[in-house]
Amino acid sequence: MAAINPLKTMKQDRADQDLDSLRSEGDLNLSPRRAAWAADHLDEATQALLDEDARYFLHQSLSTPCLNVLRACDGVYIEDYQGRRIMDFHGNWVHQVGFRNPRVIAAITEQLQTLPFCTRRYTNVPAIDLAKKLTALAPGALNKVLFAPGGALAMGMALKLARLATGRFKTISMWDAFHGASLDVISIGGEAIFRRGIGPLLPGAEHVPPPNPSHCPFGCERTCSLKCAEYIDYVLEKEGDVAAVVAETVRSTPYIPPPEYWQIVREACDRHGALLILDEIPHALGRTGTMFTCEHYGVVPDILVIGKGLGGGIFPLAAMIAREDLDVARDRALGHYTHEKNPVACAAALAAIHFLEEENILAHTRTLGAWTLDQMRAMMERHPLIGDVRGLGLMLGMELVKDRATMEGASEAAEEVMYRALSRGLSFKLTMGNILLLVPALTINQDEMAQALGILETCIAEVEVDAALLDA
Ligand SMILES: Cc1ncc(COP(=O)(O)O)c(C=O)c1O
Numbered sequence: 001m002a003a004i005n006p007l008k009t010m011k012q013d014r015a016d017q018d019l020d021s022l023r024s025e026g027d028l029n030l031s032p033r034r035a036a037w038a039a040d041h042l043d044e045a046t047q048a049l050l051d052e053d054a055r056y057f058l059h060q061s062l063s064t065p066c067l068n069v070l071r072a073c074d075g076v077y078i079e080d081y082q083g084r085r086i087m088d089f090h091g092n093w094v095h096q097v098g099f100r101n102p103r104v105i106a107a108i109t110e111q112l113q114t115l116p117f118c119t120r121r122y123t124n125v126p127a128i129d130l131a132k133k134l135t136a137l138a139p140g141a142l143n144k145v146l147f148a149p150g151g152a153l154a155m156g157m158a159l160k161l162a163r164l165a166t167g168r169f170k171t172i173s174m175w176d177a178f179h180g181a182s183l184d185v186i187s188i189g190g191e192a193i194f195r196r197g198i199g200p201l202l203p204g205a206e207h208v209p210p211p212n213p214s215h216c217p218f219g220c221e222r223t224c225s226l227k228c229a230e231y232i233d234y235v236l237e238k239e240g241d242v243a244a245v246v247a248e249t250v251r252s253t254p255y256i257p258p259p260e261y262w263q264i265v266r267e268a269c270d271r272h273g274a275l276l277i278l279d280e281i282p283h284a285l286g287r288t289g290t291m292f293t294c295e296h297y298g299v300v301p302d303i304l305v306i307g308k309g310l311g312g313g314i315f316p317l318a319a320m321i322a323r324e325d326l327d328v329a330r331d332r333a334l335g336h337y338t339h340e341k342n343p344v345a346c347a348a349a350l351a352a353i354h355f356l357e358e359e360n361i362l363a364h365t366r367t368l369g370a371w372t373l374d375q376m377r378a379m380m381e382r383h384p385l386i387g388d389v390r391g392l393g394l395m396l397g398m399e400l401v402k403d404r405a406t407m408e409g410a411s412e413a414a415e416e417v418m419y420r421a422l423s424r425g426l427s428f429k430l431t432m433g434n435i436l437l438l439v440p441a442l443t444i445n446q447d448e449m450a451q452a453l454g455i456l457e458t459c460i461a462e463v464e465v466d467a468a469l470l471d472a
Contacts, residue, residue, distance in 0.1 A: 097442070125343075152179070152182040286365055385400050386400060400413050
């Protein structure tokens with residue numbers, strides 16, 4: 001593969017810094033490394049399809065022009081148009097039960113034969129069964145649901161419900177957070193790539209620093225002092241009329257707050273009359289080794305939002321699960337989405353949840369996640385490029401740094417590792433520019449995981465050698 005020379009001019013450095021501020025959500029398709037990878041790996045037929053895609057789709061920096069063309073997927077793998085099988089450690093977080101899960105496919109196929117759509121004003125058995133199942137699984141008094149065809153829409157419903165229930169409109173959410181790409185929820189999100197240059201966002205959307213001890217504005221160094229949680233209490237007090245604190249329970253980077261974090265925020269919300277809305281769209285249904293991530297913290301939000309893998313890795317489906325006494329909008333429309341009770345999506349969700357339960361996937365996720373994190377810790381001892389490794393269940397992250405003392409991100413090295421790994425059959429995405437985000441299907445076994453870690457370590461070692469040669 002043609003390597004990109006990391007010795008750059010100052011002009012290139014400046015251009016890279018501009019790109020850096022846009023890299024929080026993922027690796028960008030504008031990068032020269034993307035072009036080099038494509039030139040080395042894609043044949044004419046694939047390139048022609050990519051050109052056609054780019055001809056008809058509006059371009060955006062995280063999708064079109066696309067990286068490659070897929071033709072199949074199963075279990076842990078995706079397969080590209082040239083027949084390469086690639087372990088997908090990204091999967092947009094929909095693949096808890098593995099790609100093309102046979103039980104989900106069977107449920108969908110059966111549902112398609114009878115009631116593939118449900119006209120509004122009517123209900124259907126899969127929708128009722130799914131509502132019953134989710135409220136039974138959810139902690140505390142989270143006993144009412146609304147479905148939507150996507151996570152951003154469900155987050156929008158949660159914001160509307162919080163306004164109606166509290167009579168307030170302000171929110172506190174976190175810098176660097178992502179809650180979806182629509183205009184309402186980019187206001188509470190904190191990523192430049194979605195917010196910059198788009199015009200006025202929702203009023204009253206205050207932002208606070210996320211719990212991230214290695215880059216903490218309160219001066220924490222590696223160990224969270226919980227000052228960021230106390231700061232939320234402070235802002236709630238000063239504003240006085242905040243409708244809701246909105247956050248991902250565990251940021252997908254992953255930033256994993258200490259156990260007391262959510263208890264402090266929960267108590268602060270209660271003291272100041274604000275609701276707590278937890279966004280578990282990518283993580284609920286097993287990713288972190290529990291059905292819902294808030295279970296790790298022993299807190300119950302007022303509104304829990306889930307999505308992504310809820311549709312069994314096939315259907316777009318999300319849900320807002322709210323406290324029973326928040327059923328206060330009967331004369332309004334919170335959702336009103338055409339596919340709100342889609343029977344096929346609900347049948348897929350039920351099959352996915354039954355699969356997780358019957359195959360004991362949560363226990364497997366905890367065990368394999370702990371084993372993998374141990375392997376990653378050992379890898380960190382061998383490689384100075386790795387500044388930190390962290391994870392919960394099978395949501396794992398590896399932070400590449402130029403210097404462990406300063407934790408300055410090694411974005412160039414991270415991108416190089418990512419494309420080298422892809423060439424060897426392992427796909428993952430980057431977040432914050434320098435964090436390798438490792439999110440496999442929860443059905444992955446230990447041998448497959450060992451194989452993936454082997455690819456990763458080879459690539460990291462190669463990039464370290466390249467960097468050493470250039471420094472010499
Ligand atoms: C934390 C979080 N919230 C919300 C969303 C938005 O979900 P959707 O893409 O289904 O709108 C995402 C999607 O990546 C997410 O990761």
